[in-house]
Amino acid sequence: MEVRYYFQIKNEIQHYILLSELQEKKSFSNSLVITIDTEHTYCNGQRVKVRKKGDNAMQLQGKIALVPGASRAIGRRIARKLAREGVNLILPTFDWPESVMEMEQEFKGLDIDVLILPIDLREQSQVQKMVAAIKERFGALHILINNIERGGMPIIHGSYDHALNHEQWDLEINTTLKAKWLLFHHCLPLMKQSGSGSIVNISSISALTGRSGPAALLFNDAYSAANRAISSFTETWAREAAPEIRVNELMLGLIEDRHGEKTRGWSVMKDEEQQSLLTHTLLQRTGTAEEVATAILFLARDADFMTGTVLRMDGGFCLGGEQVPDIPEGILTRERC
Secondary structure, three states: OEEEOEEEEOOEEEEEOOHHHOOOEEEOHHHOEEEEOOOOEEEOOEEEEEOOOOOOOOOOOOOEEEOOOOOOHHHHHHHHHHHHOOOEEEEEEOOOHHHHHHHHHHHOOOOOOEEEEEOOOOOHHHHHHHHHHHHHHOOOOOEEEEOOOOOOOHHHHOOOOOHHHOOHHHHHHHHHHHHHHHHHHHHHHHHHHOOOEEEEEEEEOHHHHOOOHHHHHOOOHHHHHHHHHHHHHHHHHHHHHOOOEEEEEEEEOOEOOEEOOOOHHHHOOOHHHHHHHHHOOOOOOOEOHHHHHHHHHHHHHHOOOOOOOEEEEOOOHHHOOOOOOOOOOOOHHHHHO
């Protein structure tokens, strides 16, 4: 039993407590007795850990994480980084069969428990069945990486008016927005029962840029609108999930495997269109899946006093396009001459 700011008794939060508040012997409901000697803390006779205020690293060894999208580059790097921390994984799959086979081969050989499920996360009944399977297999869920989206790049798909795009709008909204809501809504009860945990919503700077500027080639209207709504989810869910579960958002700019050099959209751009996107990015490059995974690990494990926060990781794209000029001489100096 790990005690983190509060004690959990029979899946309910009974008492909020910090180490400084513990006395030599303190009793609570449900016959919970806390005792302290000079070196250790005990709960009903069993030695337990008590976190001090300011101890800000969530212990990941043996935790349970749900990571959609692990058949693709960013989700794969996130799952891989969590696996290295000893986290047991649930990896839902839907399309990209060749990538799914590679993913299965990689993770089934690791020294962790991995559950791989074919599932359409846009369907409520399937999400409910998945959560039931997680509860039966693991009995808990501590981390949800809400990494599911679908966006049709205008440079590839063209207008929504094209006959081939008649389902594209709904696909972008249902995958990018509805599926995230279904995952949160149906996972939250199990996560709260499991004690402290973390949810990270992954979104896009299309929420801020829309289909405008150099990024208009990449960000479609429905995809942009869906990502704008994710930040509202993040704030509402942070209120709903507290205090046990932290909810934060990682808003991504141009990443190699997601709107960057390793995508079809990038490959069909003209050189000047590619350069325009890089010039608009202050750091003059796209990001990597590994950098995304590192930021996710920070939000899931280390950001213990952050919730309802949007962390933007875009290399300065949203600040680009504007120069900082030299300060003008001004007129006062000339008037005094």
